[in-house]
Structure formats: structure tokens, C-alpha cells
Amino acid sequence: MMVLAGARLQQSCSTGAKRSPGGKTAKRLLVPQGSIRSRFTMTQDSAKQMAPQSAATDADALALAADEKRNDAQWVEAAELYTAVLKARPDAWPLMVQRGHCLKESGRVREALASYREAEHHAPDDSDLHLQIGHAHKILGDWQEAALAYARAVSLDPGNVDAWRESSSTAEWLVRHPDTDVTADELLSTEFPGALERPDPPAFHQDSAPVLAGSLVSSRVQMVLDVTDLLDYFNSSRTPTGIQRVQLGIVSRAIEESSESRVDLCFAAYDAGDLSWHQVATKGFTELTTLAARGSDTEDPVWVYTRDTLRQHVAHAPAFAFREGALLVNLGNSWGFPDYFRALRAAQHVYGVRYIPFIHDCVPLIVPEHCLLTMVQDYSRWFGAIGLHAHGILCNSENTKRDVLQQLDRLLPGQTLPIHVIRLDGDPRSVAAIPEDASLAALRALRPGEPYCLFVATIESRKDHLLVFQAWLQLVRRHGPSKVPRLVCVGKAGWHSEAALSLLQNAPELQRHVVLLSRVSDQELDALYDQCLFTVYNSHYEGWGLPITEALAHGKVVLTPRHSALAEAGGEAALYFVPQSQPDLQHKLEQLMFDRDFRMAQEAIVRDKGRPRSWSEIKDQTLAAVLELAEHPRQPLAARKTVNLGQQYRTQRLLRTRPDVALALAEAVRDGLSWHPVEEWGVWCRSGAAILRIPLPPAALGTPLRLYLELRSPPVAVTIPVRCHSANAAVAHFDVSLEAGGDNTFMLDLPPIAEGNLLEIELDNGNGIDLPALGLPDPRRIGLGLRSFMLCRLDDYAARLGFLEQQTLQQAST
Structure with a gap:
């Protein structure tokens, strides 16, 4: 040898690791050399050759001079030069960030924050920018504002490791009740606020035995539901959509109904900061999810306090010690969290943990053109590792199962993973009762008794609102605005929504006939379903199509294209149009709008064929499927690849x-x-x-x-x-x-x-x-x-x- x-x-040559600006303890928070300079065409040599009078006014030369001052740690002079450049280039937000760095280094932190906020106006979705905003707030002692900025950075880019590190560190900071001053130590000894005015407010502490990790009970299987993405979603949003609604449907029933005697159920959240899971108290989690269903205001003090209190308790909890052979079940997704599989391998090596994910769709692989590039990259990296780590898979449809098997066969030929299909044909009304006195602000956008049609989906290219808007515009022009019901669209603007929104903006007659609603609570959505004439659900591709199931549960006709999993979600109860065919879509819309007998006949079909299951049944099937998957022999990595x-x-x-x-x-x-x-x-x-x-x-x-x-x-x-x-x-x-x-x-x-x-x-x-x-x-x-x-x-x-x-x-x- x-x-x-x-x-x-x-x-x-290498002088060590380089990091993006804004590390946890770094004092000099500078963008690496060249990151801003590359945006300009002038070189340093050409700038030096310019006449002094020209250099003083040329933005390129000023930018180079600012960079040099910054690199020489002449912070005040650099900030002044960046300000001069911005007078010529008022939209150059990266220079606003550079100016903010220099101001911060010179001790003028509030001015730096103002510069970052000015940049935020131009780039509201830049994760690193929100990271810098968080740093500025942290220096100023604005603890909650810093925590919110870090959470925003993580939600915009789950792969931003610095943002994850900073977001995790906020657990050590002060949390205040809207009406009282409470220190972090005091908060940990308090009971949960009892926001829902229950007669016996639950104590906000970790669950008692035998659910706690490390319990000596061996005859029952420990099933750990990973709710990381739900808690992460609630950092910046409140009203659940799609995958979040599925998780809440299953989880809420699992909490309320202990129907599976072989299972000890508990909840945990992954922490990328220490590569471990932390237990999530069931009672606190229940309070948060109940508030999510009953309101939409993300600034509501009760919501903010409940969410932040739970977040602090999770962060302070010790690393979760899985019971030997525990089941880690992810009903949502984990593909946006850094080093998730590395932490999972450690848990598998120490505790023999078996991992079972729920795959809701393969959209980023099937129709990547309708997804953010970073989403496609993150999902591809995650899916490439699923076959090496999962012990079984849950899918929401036969269509998704086919997609998963096809993709896995390409990666691991000859290797198969056991898969169970859990159809998501659940009645949303079986999850929680809607109070009769619920505040239905969403309906105020409509006149009392006004007929309308409903389209529930994020406004993005995959949902193809453009096709529906074009059809609606032609119907208004053909039949007149008084005869065509308004279209109510529930969902926020998402990826590639520009085409649909541009048509809406430039067609006044269509604009008057379309109502856009976002941040709609479950209570309001329930009322919107109940009172609409019928619903439309369009999409280029789906893993299931939850709004179809929800509309059928309310006895409403659904008009949708027949492809992917939409045909499974609609079954024999939905009304289908030819995918991407505006003429066929318009024809079916006219039948539903103007032929009452036709619509009534379709509603009769819905009542007969569209009966959904309760979420209790779906929960029972899910738990049973997980237990069955766990019975398959473990496959070590060497046996897979x-x-x-x-x-x-x-x-x-x-x-x-x-x-x-x-x-x-x-x-x-x-x-x-x-x-x-x-x-x-x-x-x-x-x-x-x-x-x-x-x-x-x-x-x-x-x-x-x-x-x-x-x-x-x-x-x-x-x-x-x-x-x-x-x-x-x-x-x-x-x-x-x-x-x-x-x-x-x-x-x-x-x-x-x-x-x-x-x-x-x-x-x-x-x-x-x-x-x-x-x-x-x-x-x-x-x-x-x-x-x-x-x-x-x-x-x-x-x-x-x-x-x-x-x-x-x-x-x-x-």
C-alpha cells in the first residue's frame, strides 16, 4: 500500500470558506467583490483613463470608486458615492443594499435600515435582502421585527442556510404579549393564552407520557408526524391552501380521535440549525391550527402571540429522542429544508427510524415550465434522494403514483418502494364546525343575492386563469354583462400570473366582472362554496385537485379539464371540458349559466356520485397505510444503490x-x-x-x-x-x-x-x-x-x- x-x-488557490453577507456573528456584512460590479460594463482600467470631470459624473466610474472605498473600509465615503450613483440609477436596488452595508458598518444603522427598506420596494422577494433587514433590526434591538424578517427570508428561500441559522436563533430573544411585558424566561413558565376562550385553557407544555419520545411503552408504535412545513408556512401566512389543508384535515382528526390503539402519536418539527427534530406540543399546535381555520388576519395579536409562543417552545425543546423503530411521517413536504436527509440518516442510524413521506404531485418534474426554477431544482434534488431514504410512500392519486414510479424507475431501475394511495376525497365540513355567527368579510365584495361562480386556486400559470378570463370576457361581450354572473377567484397571485392579470387590467368590462380575493378564511370559503352557482377549476396538471372535492362536498357542479388526477378528483360527478379548449369551455359555461335545467341535472349527479368521505376515514386509512408500510423489511442503502x-x-x-x-x-x-x-x-x-x-x-x-x-x-x-x-x-x-x-x-x-x-x-x-x-x-x-x-x-x-x-x-x- x-x-x-x-x-x-x-x-x-483557496483561502477558506466564503459566505453570503450577513452571517450570524460576522461584523462586516459585505457583498463579495464583483457581485455588484458585474452589473456594470465599465472596467476599472477604463475608469482611470477618463478625464476627472467625466469621472465625477459618470455613474460607472462612481460605482467603481464606491466599491474601492468599500473595500478599503472607508464606509462613509463609500455610502456617499453609492448615493450619488443612485441618483443616476434610482432603480439599482443592489446598490441600495451596498449603501446599507456601508452605513451599518459606519454605525448609522437606522439609515442602513432605511436603505434596505428602499431596496425592498424594488425586490420584495429577495431572501438575502430580508436577511440584511433582520440584521439591522437585531442591532437596533427590535427583536420581533428581526425575527419576522428572518422568517420572511426563510420562507422566500428555504435553502438559505444563513437565514435558517438566524431564524433559529430568535428562540433566545424576547417575545412579548400584545398587552403585557413578558420576558422569554417568564413566557416558558406560563400557560397557553387560551385564545379560543375555552373553559379549561390547556397548559402550554410538552405532551405527557406515553406520547413523549423515549417512553418505555414498547407494545405501541411511535408515529411522529413531521409538521415542519406547516409551522414554516404559518410564519408568513395564515390561511391554509392545498397541501396545508390536507395535513390539517388528517392531523385534526388524529388529535381528536384516538382510533388507532397501536399508535402513540406525537408531533415534531425539524430544525436545520442543530440537525434534529423538536417536539411540538399537541395542545399548542391545536390552538394554532384552529385559529388558522377561523381567521385570515396575519397581524391579529392573538394569532401572532399564539404562533410565536409555540415557535419559541419548539425552539427551546430538547432534541427529539426517537423511540427505537419509530415512524417519521411527513404528510406535507420536506424538499425545501436544508440538510433534511442528512439529519434523517443520523436518526435512522441511531434509532432505526423509518421515514414515510406523502408525495402530493410530481409537478416540478412533469411541467417545470409552470414552476419557479429554484423550486424545480430543490424538488429535483429532494426526489433524487427519496428512493435512498424512504421506507414507503403515500400518494394522493393513482396518477401521482404512476408519476412517482416512473421517476423512481428511471433513477433506481429494478428497485421498488411500497406505495399506498390515499385519495383526498374528504369533506371539509367534517374537519370543524363553522359557527353560525362567523364573520364573512369575503362576501362583502358581492352584492346581496348576486349570482357568482367560484374559482379557488393560486393565480399562477399552471392554474391557467388566463384561459378562464378569456372565456369570461367573450361571454360578457356575447351575452351582455347583466346576464353573465361574476367570477370570484380565491387565491393570491403566484408564479407567472402576469398574463392573466394583464388581461384583467386592460379589459375594463372583464375587470368589473371578476372579483379577486386572497387571505380568505376557512369559514369564508365555506360560505362562498355554499352560495355560488357552480365552480370552475382549471389547471395544466394536478396531483389531485382539492377544490374539486370541496365543491362537490357542498353539492356544487365543478367544471374542469379531464386530465392528470383531475379525472380522479372529479370522478363521475364533475363536468369536464376539453383541456385548453376555449370554445368547449365557453360552451359548457353557457350551459351552466343559462340552462337552469341542465345545471339542476348536473347538481343531481353531484349529489348521487360526488359523495365525499369524512376526514376521519381518510385519517384512519392513512394511519393504517403507514403501519402496513412499516411492516415491510428495512432496506439499507447498500441494498438500494x-x-x-x-x-x-x-x-x-x-x-x-x-x-x-x-x-x-x-x-x-x-x-x-x-x-x-x-x-x-x-x-x-x-x-x-x-x-x-x-x-x-x-x-x-x-x-x-x-x-x-x-x-x-x-x-x-x-x-x-x-x-x-x-x-x-x-x-x-x-x-x-x-x-x-x-x-x-x-x-x-x-x-x-x-x-x-x-x-x-x-x-x-x-x-x-x-x-x-x-x-x-x-x-x-x-x-x-x-x-x-x-x-x-x-x-x-x-x-x-x-x-x-x-x-x-x-x-x-x-
Whole structure:
């Protein structure tokens, strides 16, 4: 065996980790050089060649001068120069952010906040900008405003690790009741506010045994419902939509009805800050979800206090200790949360946790053109890893099941996961009774007794409001406004809504006939369904189509296209039009609007064929399906997918628009919690032992192997012990020496492995390197960095040559 530590196949300059501005403890919160400069065309050399008079007035030269002042820490001068540039470029919001950074560094934090807020007017959906707003509020001591800004940053970009870190840290800050002054310590000892005026307000504490994690009860299965995305959704919204409504339908019945005697049910939320789950008190969670159903005002003091109190208690709860063999069930989604699967692997390794997700659709893979690019990338990365981590899958329709199986078969040919279909044909009225004196503000937009049709969906390109608006406009022009009922659209504006909203804005006669409503409570929505003539639900593709089920439950006719899962949601009760056919849509609309006998006949069909189930039945089916899935034997990673000998596996955060099992496997072999989040170049180890558990194919056994590790060294020279094990037996030991700040590839020759299908590589980083101690604006402690790995047979010269050529090409391109 020979350690070829000196055989560097690639080397490039690196001075350590770089972070986006606004780290948790960093004092200098600057955008990296070039991020703003790249927006302008003038180079520094050309600026210096300009005459002084021209340079004083030229925005490009002023921007370059501002950058130079900023880089030299001349904060006041830089801020003044950015202000001068903004006079010529009033819409250049990135420069407003730069000015804010400089003002903050100079101690003028309130002016910095004003500059950030001015930028927010131009870029309200920029996650990093809200992160900076949170930092400014934190410095000023505006604790709740900072927490809200951080939560907003996370909701806009769930992959923003800095935002997650800051959002989690707000648990240590002051929380105040709207009418009282309560410190955080005092808050933790108080009871829940009893916002719903129940005679016996529940104490706001963790659930008692036997539901608590670690209970000694062994005859019952611990089922942990992951409600992370629900709590995250409530950070910025109140009225549930789609997936949130499904979760609440199942969860509310599970809380009220203990029908499954074999299950100990509890709730938990994932925390990306400490890579663990924290228990969510059932009573507090119930209070929050009940308030969500009964109102829509996100600024309501009772709502804010209830939500923030629950959030603080969850954050203060200790890391959740799963019971051995526990079931972690995610009824919503987890594809937006950083390092979710890494934390899951740790829980699976320690507790044998079995993970069962509910997949509601494959829309980002089937019709990506109707989704945000970041959503497609996040979903693709998540779906690529599902087949390696899930023990079974729940789906909402046969259509979604077909999509899931087709995608999984492409990733893992020959491997199958057990899947149960849980149809979402639930009656919303079976979840909670609607008070008779409910305030129905949504109906005030309509005249008393005015006929209207209802379209419940986010206004986005996938829901294709444009087609419906065009049909409505033609009907108004053909029949006159007095004969055509108004169209009430319930849903906020979303992705690619511009075309539909532009038509609405530029057609006054249509504008008078369309009512847009958002932030509609469940109570108001129930009343809107009850009083409408009929409903329309259009979409390019669906996993189910919950508004169809809800309309049928209210005995209303639904007009919808016949495709994807819409035909399952509507069944024999819905009225269908040819997808994307405006003439057929208009014809069916005319029948429903002007032919009362036709509409009455369709309503009779709805009453006969459209009978939904109660959510209690759906809950019972869901719990039974989870228990059945849990009975399937566990499949370790090596039984699902092994590495391909001779293939290089990169650990970078690569933004792909299709699931990639190689990327998923490269992520899955990084075991344990001694890894930092993945970055664009690769991933840093934390202090301690970072583990790679590489699943080996049969061809790797009984023959010498070569392991290639492409590493990045920290800012100081280090020597890292590398230990290799298989089947609990030592295989080899190496000491890898890295010079400061460079990328190096090491070739490690391994003797034949006689048994075991896992090669465990332990990278011992000791205490790591304290970056702040080196004067770097990064609060982390790091070990070495991993860029890629490759394993091949020692006698596979083609694979070795291919790897060397790839390294040479990579070096030439950098």
C-alpha cells in the first residue's frame, strides 16, 4: 500500500470558506467583490483613463470608486458615492443594499435600515435582502421585527442556510404579549393564552407520557408526524391552501380521535440549525391550527402571540429522542429544508427510524415550465434522494403514483418502494364546525343575492386563469354583462400570473366582472362554496385537485379539464371540458349559466356520485397505510444503490432540473452530523470524525481498490488521519497532509476487502480550525473540505486514466 500524498492532480488557490453577507456573528456584512460590479460594463482600467470631470459624473466610474472605498473600509465615503450613483440609477436596488452595508458598518444603522427598506420596494422577494433587514433590526434591538424578517427570508428561500441559522436563533430573544411585558424566561413558565376562550385553557407544555419520545411503552408504535412545513408556512401566512389543508384535515382528526390503539402519536418539527427534530406540543399546535381555520388576519395579536409562543417552545425543546423503530411521517413536504436527509440518516442510524413521506404531485418534474426554477431544482434534488431514504410512500392519486414510479424507475431501475394511495376525497365540513355567527368579510365584495361562480386556486400559470378570463370576457361581450354572473377567484397571485392579470387590467368590462380575493378564511370559503352557482377549476396538471372535492362536498357542479388526477378528483360527478379548449369551455359555461335545467341535472349527479368521505376515514386509512408500510423489511442503502466503480461522485451543491441519483448518492454517503452544509464548490467537515459510508458493489470485493479523494484544505496546513473500515474490521490507515488553502487530490490504495458491503472512511478532523480566531468573517469551525471521491479496482487502468484526464481538463478550465 502506498499513500501518494504528493501526487497533486489539481491545485488552485483557496483561502477558506466564503459566505453570503450577513452571517450570524460576522461584523462586516459585505457583498463579495464583483457581485455588484458585474452589473456594470465599465472596467476599472477604463475608469482611470477618463478625464476627472467625466469621472465625477459618470455613474460607472462612481460605482467603481464606491466599491474601492468599500473595500478599503472607508464606509462613509463609500455610502456617499453609492448615493450619488443612485441618483443616476434610482432603480439599482443592489446598490441600495451596498449603501446599507456601508452605513451599518459606519454605525448609522437606522439609515442602513432605511436603505434596505428602499431596496425592498424594488425586490420584495429577495431572501438575502430580508436577511440584511433582520440584521439591522437585531442591532437596533427590535427583536420581533428581526425575527419576522428572518422568517420572511426563510420562507422566500428555504435553502438559505444563513437565514435558517438566524431564524433559529430568535428562540433566545424576547417575545412579548400584545398587552403585557413578558420576558422569554417568564413566557416558558406560563400557560397557553387560551385564545379560543375555552373553559379549561390547556397548559402550554410538552405532551405527557406515553406520547413523549423515549417512553418505555414498547407494545405501541411511535408515529411522529413531521409538521415542519406547516409551522414554516404559518410564519408568513395564515390561511391554509392545498397541501396545508390536507395535513390539517388528517392531523385534526388524529388529535381528536384516538382510533388507532397501536399508535402513540406525537408531533415534531425539524430544525436545520442543530440537525434534529423538536417536539411540538399537541395542545399548542391545536390552538394554532384552529385559529388558522377561523381567521385570515396575519397581524391579529392573538394569532401572532399564539404562533410565536409555540415557535419559541419548539425552539427551546430538547432534541427529539426517537423511540427505537419509530415512524417519521411527513404528510406535507420536506424538499425545501436544508440538510433534511442528512439529519434523517443520523436518526435512522441511531434509532432505526423509518421515514414515510406523502408525495402530493410530481409537478416540478412533469411541467417545470409552470414552476419557479429554484423550486424545480430543490424538488429535483429532494426526489433524487427519496428512493435512498424512504421506507414507503403515500400518494394522493393513482396518477401521482404512476408519476412517482416512473421517476423512481428511471433513477433506481429494478428497485421498488411500497406505495399506498390515499385519495383526498374528504369533506371539509367534517374537519370543524363553522359557527353560525362567523364573520364573512369575503362576501362583502358581492352584492346581496348576486349570482357568482367560484374559482379557488393560486393565480399562477399552471392554474391557467388566463384561459378562464378569456372565456369570461367573450361571454360578457356575447351575452351582455347583466346576464353573465361574476367570477370570484380565491387565491393570491403566484408564479407567472402576469398574463392573466394583464388581461384583467386592460379589459375594463372583464375587470368589473371578476372579483379577486386572497387571505380568505376557512369559514369564508365555506360560505362562498355554499352560495355560488357552480365552480370552475382549471389547471395544466394536478396531483389531485382539492377544490374539486370541496365543491362537490357542498353539492356544487365543478367544471374542469379531464386530465392528470383531475379525472380522479372529479370522478363521475364533475363536468369536464376539453383541456385548453376555449370554445368547449365557453360552451359548457353557457350551459351552466343559462340552462337552469341542465345545471339542476348536473347538481343531481353531484349529489348521487360526488359523495365525499369524512376526514376521519381518510385519517384512519392513512394511519393504517403507514403501519402496513412499516411492516415491510428495512432496506439499507447498500441494498438500494451501490457506487459505480470508476465513477466520480461530486459533493457540490449542483443546481439540476432533473433528479440525479449520483448526486443523491454522493450526499447519502456522508453520514453523521460532522459535516457542514454543501456549498457550490463542495462541503467542509466539522470538527471531530466525519464519516463516509460507501456502499460497495459485488465487483469491489476480493480485489485491491484505489480510492481518490479530492480535498480542499482549510486556511492553515493540517494533517488528517484517514481510517478505512469494513464489517467492523480495519482495512487501512493513512495520514493525509494538506498545505494551507489549496485543492488536492489524493490516491489511496486499499487491500482486498473480504466481506461487508460498506466501506467506511473516517476523516479525523480533531478540534478543527476556528475561523474567527484567524480573523475571518466566518463563525464556523471547520476541518478539511471534500470536493469529490471515486473508487475503482486497482487494475482498472481505463477508469484511472479517465479520472486523470478529467482532472487535467478540470484544471485547464479553471
